[in-house]
Amino acid sequence: MIETHLPALIALNFLAFAVIIPLFGIWKSELCQPLATLGAGISAGMSLYGFLYYLNDVPLRYFFGAWQPPVGIEFVYDGLSAFIILVINAIAFFVLIHSKPIAVREFPNKLMAYYSVTMLLMLGFNGMVLTGDLFNLFVFLEIASLSTYALIAIGEKAAPFSAFRYLIIGTTGGTLYLLGVGFLYTITGTLNIIDMTAMMPEFAGNSSVITAVILMVVGIGVKCAMFPMHGWLPDSYTFAASSSSALIAPIGTKVAVYVLIRVMLYLFGIELLDLVIPISYVVGLLAAIGILYGSIMAIAQDEMKRMLAYSSISQIGYIIMGISLANPYGFIGALLHILNHAVMKACLFMVSANLRMKEGHSDISKFDHTYRKKYPWTMLSFSVAAISMVGLPPLAGFFSKWYLALGTIEANNWLFLSVILISSLLNAVYFFRILEKVYMKNPDADEQVPDEGLVSDEVKPSMLYPMSIFAAGLFLIGIFNVAIVAVIMNMFPAGL
Amino acid sequence: MYDFLLGHYSYWLTIILLCIGLYGIIFKKNLVKKTIGLTILQASVVLYWVSLGSKWGATVPVLDPAYPASDVANYLNPLPHTLMLTAIVVGVATLGVAFALLIATYNRYKTLDEDEILEQIQ
Numbered sequence: 001m002i003e004t005h006l007p008a009l010i011a012l013n014f015l016a017f018a019v020i021i022p023l024f025g026i027w028k029s030e031l032c033q034p035l036a037t038l039g040a041g042i043s044a045g046m047s048l049y050g051f052l053y054y055l056n057d058v059p060l061r062y063f064f065g066a067w068q069p070p071v072g073i074e075f076v077y078d079g080l081s082a083f084i085i086l087v088i089n090a091i092a093f094f095v096l097i098h099s100k101p102i103a104v105r106e107f108p109n110k111l112m113a114y115y116s117v118t119m120l121l122m123l124g125f126n127g128m129v130l131t132g133d134l135f136n137l138f139v140f141l142e143i144a145s146l147s148t149y150a151l152i153a154i155g156e157k158a159a160p161f162s163a164f165r166y167l168i169i170g171t172t173g174g175t176l177y178l179l180g181v182g183f184l185y186t187i188t189g190t191l192n193i194i195d196m197t198a199m200m201p202e203f204a205g206n207s208s209v210i211t212a213v214i215l216m217v218v219g220i221g222v223k224c225a226m227f228p229m230h231g232w233l234p235d236s237y238t239f240a241a242s243s244s245s246a247l248i249a250p251i252g253t254k255v256a257v258y259v260l261i262r263v264m265l266y267l268f269g270i271e272l273l274d275l276v277i278p279i280s281y282v283v284g285l286l287a288a289i290g291i292l293y294g295s296i297m298a299i300a301q302d303e304m305k306r307m308l309a310y311s312s313i314s315q316i317g318y319i320i321m322g323i324s325l326a327n328p329y330g331f332i333g334a335l336l337h338i339l340n341h342a343v344m345k346a347c348l349f350m351v352s353a354n355l356r357m358k359e360g361h362s363d364i365s366k367f368d369h370t371y372r373k374k375y376p377w378t379m380l381s382f383s384v385a386a387i388s389m390v391g392l393p394p395l396a397g398f399f400s401k402w403y404l405a406l407g408t409i410e411a412n413n414w415l416f417l418s419v420i421l422i423s424s425l426l427n428a429v430y431f432f433r434i435l436e437k438v439y440m441k442n443p444d445a446d447e448q449v450p451d452e453g454l455v456s457d458e459v460k461p462s463m464l465y466p467m468s469i470f471a472a473g474l475f476l477i478g479i480f481n482v483a484i485v486a487v488i489m490n491m492f493p494a495g496l
Numbered sequence: 497m498y499d500f501l502l503g504h505y506s507y508w509l510t511i512i513l514l515c516i517g518l519y520g521i522i523f524k525k526n527l528v529k530k531t532i533g534l535t536i537l538q539a540s541v542v543l544y545w546v547s548l549g550s551k552w553g554a555t556v557p558v559l560d561p562a563y564p565a566s567d568v569a570n571y572l573n574p575l576p577h578t579l580m581l582t583a584i585v586v587g588v589a590t591l592g593v594a595f596a597l598l599i600a601t602y603n604r605y606k607t608l609d610e611d612e613i614l615e616q617i618q
Contacts, residue, residue: 135579142586149593153600158617160600167597168521168530171590172537178583179541185576186548 006050007062007075010085011126013043018119025112033103036115037096040122044089050077051086061132069132070192076132079491080335084129084258087339088251091346092122094466095250098350099243101460102357106241107154114154118247121147125255134181134191137259138174141223145170148252151244152236162235169232173222180215183208197267205275209268213279216263224256226283226320227290230313234297237309242353245305249312250346254338257319261334265493270326284324288419291317295426304352304362307430308345311389314423315341321416322404328492330407335488337400340388340477344397347385347470354378354459354467367437373454377464379438381471386431388474391424396477403485506547513540527601527608531594538587542580549576 017039024031054060059078063069077085096118103111124144131137149170153163185191187208188199203209222229233253237245264273264280273279294314301307319341322334352362358375359366371379388395401420408417458464477484501508517540520533554572555563563570598608605613 135582139582139586142590146589146593149597153597157604160597160604161613161617164527164594164597164601167590167594168534171534172518172521175538175541179544182541182545182548182576 003054004060005062006046006054007060007077007130008064010043010046010050010089011075011123011130013046014039014119014123014126018116018123021116021119022112025116029111032111032115033096033100036118037093039119040089040093040096043122043126044086044093047082047086047089051082054082070190070195073136074132074192075130076194077130079487080258080261081129083335083487083491084255084338085126087342088125088129088255089122091250091342092118092247094469095243095247095346095350098246098353098463098466101463102241102243102353105357106243110154114151114243117147117150121151121247125251128255129258132193134184134193134196136191138178138181141177141259142174144252144255145174145223148248151248152240154244155241156239158235159239159241162232162239166232166236169222169229173219173229175219176215176222177219180212180219183212183215193262193267197269200268200272204272209272210276213263213268213273214277217260217279217283220256220260220263221286224253224260224320225313225316227286227293227313227317230290230294233313234306234309237312238303238306242305242349242356245309246346246349246353249308249349250342253312253316254319254342257316257323257334257338260320261323264323265326265331269494280324280326284321284413284416287317287320287324288416289317290314291321291419291423292426295423295430299426299430301430302363302365304355304364304434305349307364308348308352311427311430312345314427315345315389318401318404318420318423321420322407325404325407325411325413325416327407327410328489329403329410331492332485332488333400333403333405333407335491336396336403336481336484339484340396340400340474343470343473343477344385344389347381347467347474348389350463350467350470351378351382351385354463357459357463358457364434364437367434369438369441370454371438374457375459376456377458377468381467382438383435384471384474386435388478390428390431394475394478396474396481399478399481399485506550507544510540510544510547513537513543516540525610527598527610530610531591531598534594535587535591538583538590542583542587545576545580545583549573 017035021032021035024035054077059076062075062077064073103114107114121144124140124147127140128137128144131140149163149167152166153160181191184196187203187206188196190196190199218229225233237249240248270280291314294310294317298307298310298314301310315337319334319337322330322337354375355362355378384395388397391397391401401424405417405420408420513536517533517537520536521530524530524533549572551569551572554570557571557574559565565571601613602608605616607613
């Protein structure tokens with residue numbers, strides 16, 4: 001019985017918890033974090049259940065109020081959305097476990113509001129992934145965006161200003177998306193994605209479709225920080241509270257990339273997309289520039305969170321490049337990289353949060369070899385995630401880059417292949433400089449801190465375990481990548 | 497040509513509004529003026545959608561025995577209008593969050609000029 005309602009339950013569970021948390025939070029504010037974790041845990045459990053048992057069936061379509069589409073709104077639970085839902089809910093669950101000490105330290109009076117908004121954020125993300133209706137997607141996009149602005153604004157002194165700049169550019173993006181949907185509605189008369197996909201071939205080459213594609217890609221591109229529209233990201237992630245950036249950085253941009261996949265490969269299809277203007281090639285070129293730009297800017301940063309933010313821009317570029325290749329290897333690489341990058345970035349942002357918790361800063365120039373003794377597990381997790389980011393086997397990051405590289409070779413696109421290889425070297429530059437500082441003594445230092453007498457001064461287990469689980473997960477994803485790729489192979493859009 | 501200009505007058509007005517909104521967002525230095533530009537941009541898209549639903553010689557979508565519902569040309573398309581009610585609500589919520597952020601920014605920097613705030617952050 002529960003199966004047929006699964007798609008709605010996963011998303012609406014968050015809405016229920018967004019209301020329950022303030023009710024209990026008024027009574028006892030320390031209940032907020034366990035309740036939020038419980039909410040994310042229930043949804044993650046349901047996503048896992050759905051993923052294991054319904055993946056190979058026909059897509060589960062949930063009609064709200066039993067109104068049949070195209071009149072009613074529907075949630076579509078197919079292979080692709082089941083995969084993304086599982087990834088984002090599982091990440092959110094672990095990040096919420098991790099967030100308690102940071103939240104108590106950085107904003108003790110705002111716990112109730114913070115965790116309630118977190119649940120609304122997850123509702124928005126889940127809704128964006130599940131919905132089968134373009135206008136409904138806009139509404140969920142705005143729910144997620146408004147929650148993101150609120151979460152980013154909690155933080156350092158400059159946080160509200162950076163959140164405001166994100167609000168201006170993000171809302172402009174959302175509005176352009178809405179305008180694009182308007183163009184599509186004018187010619188098709190429907191908003192349902194499945195319905196519209198069936199009609200699309202009739203409108204091949206129609207100028208309204210071309211305009212709509214461009215408007216929607218630009219609008220979603222703002223949300224996923226595609227190269228020229230990335231300006232909001234570094235400031236937002238740097239100044240936000242560590243718990244917010246650890247939550248938003250791994251999943252926020254991934255959901256937007258998922259919408260890009262839905263629109264580009266499923267709704268329009270690659271043939272229609274490239275009929276008049278080679279849109280997919282332009283998108284791929286922008287992604288390539290973004291990869292190099294993000295990596296080079298990351299090398300220049302001294303603040304760890306800012307470095308990770310620039311690294312996010314470059315990693316998002318990989319995913320978008322995989323989509324733009326529009327061949328099976330590129331698609332596998334893009335989806336595998338969504339999973340890998342979510343786990344790696346969550347792990348790295350947790351490391352920076354742990355360091356901020358203990359040291360009060362995450363300034364790379366102040367790192368030294370004492371960290372190796374003081375924070376052995378944090379630094380080990382950092383090393384694993386960093387090496388995975390660079391792409392050394394058998395860690396997860398290697399396999400997604402491998403498939404992306406195969407995709408570029410299959411598309412005979414040597415430019416993109418060289419971008420992937422050069423960027424891996426640049427990744428090594430900005431991650432290995434931290435490893436060098438932490439694991440090797442600096443012979444030029446004025447006063448040598450002796451190794452003796454340094455004892456382990458790790459953060460609490462509630463912060464340590466989620467991070468370690470992600471680091472171990474990178475090994476597991478790497479080892480079992482064949483199984484994951486087999487799952488992804490079931491999700492290919494038509495015509496790929 | 498003349499028909500093309502006059503027949504699409506609502507779209508021309510929407511385009512002008514869109515450009516005014518984008519101009520405000522990009523070129524104005526005062527953060528409140530940027531917010532106003534954002535509102536104008538949203539309004540232009542809402543008006544575009546609303547004009548999608550209109551037809552020449554059609555009436556409001558309330559069933560009237562004098563105009564049979566079998567002929568769709570008798571009634572306006574109500575769907576874009578109802579969708580835009582939602583979009584307007586979204587816009588109002590965005591505006592509320594924007595003003596809350598502006599108040600927090602002003603309390604910390606005592607100014608709403610973008611250049612001055614960036615100077616203080618440096």
